[in-house]
Amino acid sequence: MYAAPSIQVLLDELERLPGIGPKSAQRIAYWILNSDRATVLRLSDAIVEVKNTVHFCSRCFNYAQDDMCQICESPQRDASVICVVSEPRDIPPIERTAVFSGVYHVLGGALSPMEGIGPDDLRIAELMKRLASEEVTEVVIATNPNVEGETTAAYLARLIKPLGITVTRPASGLPVGGDLEFADEVTLGRALEARHPL
Amino acid sequence: MYAAPSIQVLLDELERLPGIGPKSAQRIAYWILNSDRATVLRLSDAIVEVKNTVHFCSRCFNYAQDDMCQICESPQRDASVICVVSEPRDIPPIERTAVFSGVYHVLGGALSPMEGIGPDDLRIAELMKRLASEEVTEVVIATNPNVEGETTAAYLARLIKPLGITVTRPASGLPVGGDLEFADEVTLGRALEARHPL
Numbered sequence: 001m002y003a004a005p006s007i008q009v010l011l012d013e014l015e016r017l018p019g020i021g022p023k024s025a026q027r028i029a030y031w032i033l034n035s036d037r038a039t040v041l042r043l044s045d046a047i048v049e050v051k052n053t054v055h056f057c058s059r060c061f062n063y064a065q066d067d068m069c070q071i072c073e074s075p076q077r078d079a080s081v082i083c084v085v086s087e088p089r090d091i092p093p094i095e096r097t098a099v100f101s102g103v104y105h106v107l108g109g110a111l112s113p114m115e116g117i118g119p120d121d122l123r124i125a126e127l128m129k130r131l132a133s134e135e136v137t138e139v140v141i142a143t144n145p146n147v148e149g150e151t152t153a154a155y156l157a158r159l160i161k162p163l164g165i166t167v168t169r170p171a172s173g174l175p176v177g178g179d180l181e182f183a184d185e186v187t188l189g190r191a192l193e194a195r196h197p198l
Numbered sequence: 199m200y201a202a203p204s205i206q207v208l209l210d211e212l213e214r215l216p217g218i219g220p221k222s223a224q225r226i227a228y229w230i231l232n233s234d235r236a237t238v239l240r241l242s243d244a245i246v247e248v249k250n251t252v253h254f255c256s257r258c259f260n261y262a263q264d265d266m267c268q269i270c271e272s273p274q275r276d277a278s279v280i281c282v283v284s285e286p287r288d289i290p291p292i293e294r295t296a297v298f299s300g301v302y303h304v305l306g307g308a309l310s311p312m313e314g315i316g317p318d319d320l321r322i323a324e325l326m327k328r329l330a331s332e333e334v335t336e337v338v339i340a341t342n343p344n345v346e347g348e349t350t351a352a353y354l355a356r357l358i359k360p361l362g363i364t365v366t367r368p369a370s371g372l373p374v375g376g377d378l379e380f381a382d383e384v385t386l387g388r389a390l391e392a393r394h395p396l
Binding site: 003004005006007009010012013014016017018019020024026027028029030031032033037039040041042043044045046047048049050051053054063064065069070087088089092 | 201202203204205207208210211212214215216217218222224225226227228229230231235237238239240241242243244245246247248249251252261262263267268285286287290
């Protein structure tokens with residue numbers, strides 16, 4: 001009753017977004033109503049444009065605008081080291097560390113017998129094809145440190161090791177700046193097992 | 199470096215939205231990338247549509263899609279009681295109470311000498327014109343209970359009372375369900391002053 005129909009439609013659509021509840025949707029809707037037309041059209045154009053231009057990189061299945069993603073196309077990246085991740089969203093946090101200079105391979109998920117996700121549902125065949133045709137010396141399996149991620153990592157290691165390629169996994173341990181008191185027992189246990197001399 | 203250009207453009211636009219930081223923008227961008235095209239187009243269309251169809255009600259300056267807003271057009275509303283608010287966003291919370299059955303008048307702000315907002319910057323002339331031409335018995339001044347809102351209320355009361363129209367203001371007091379212990383002293387002071395017999 002109290003919102004114009006097109007405002008109600010906008011509120012409904014905004015509330016579908018992750019992390020956006022009714023209050024946030026209302027704040028954003030009023031921002032849209034109060035902003036000048038050009039600003040709002042820039043937003044709606046950016047939304048449509050991303051759907052029109054972004055697809056998967058033909059090599060690593062990261063998001064890309066051209067045939068290959070910017071990382072695969074960069075001559076500065078070391079193509080002999082492939083970091084395997086579950087989703088494209090896992091790449092930006094790794095890039096921000098500036099520690100990894102290799103390339104990626106996006107599986108599109110993780111093995112999960114519970115959810116019926118098997119090896120054929122992930123881009124594992126595509127990974128094996130890359131390992132056969134590219135000169136790869138190391139595969140870093142950076143799937144999440146949870147049940148599905150660990151299962152996937154173990155499965156891939158069994159497949160890849162016989163090829164004579166080094167398979168590694170990022171270390172588990174205490175988060176830097178974290179508090180020992182608040183560490184969960186599994187993490188703390190792994191950190192103790194992996195202790196190193198100073 | 200790690201995001202396709204059109205994804206970066208989308209992230210920049212999303213981060214302009216109120217309450218949306220880099221992490222939320224990223225979550226929304228990935229949601230857009232993972233959602234099917236029709237869902238995403240419904241969102242972008244809703245954004246454009248609201249700018250194309252919503253303007254101010256010619257009578258009360260609430261948001262409207264037709265010449266007048268749904269509240270002004272409703273035969274169920276009592277046009278003899280006008281509730282004055284600062285912004286259109288103040289109307290939904292009042293409507294949700296289901297306590298007020300009159301109509302509204304949106305000032306478009308509040309008096310603020312600090313920010314150089316005087317009576318001519320608000321829709322006060324338009325309110326006075328309504329009071330002269332419509333049969334109004336009461337004006338409820340529901341500007342915010344802060345310095346600017348109180349100043350605006352006092353200013354309007356001085357203008358309207360001489361017309362023989364009752365001027366009221368929502369009560370200040372303790373929030374229902376709130377804790378006396380955590381009430382600020384001004385609110386608690388007003389609640390005590392306005393105490394009523396049981």
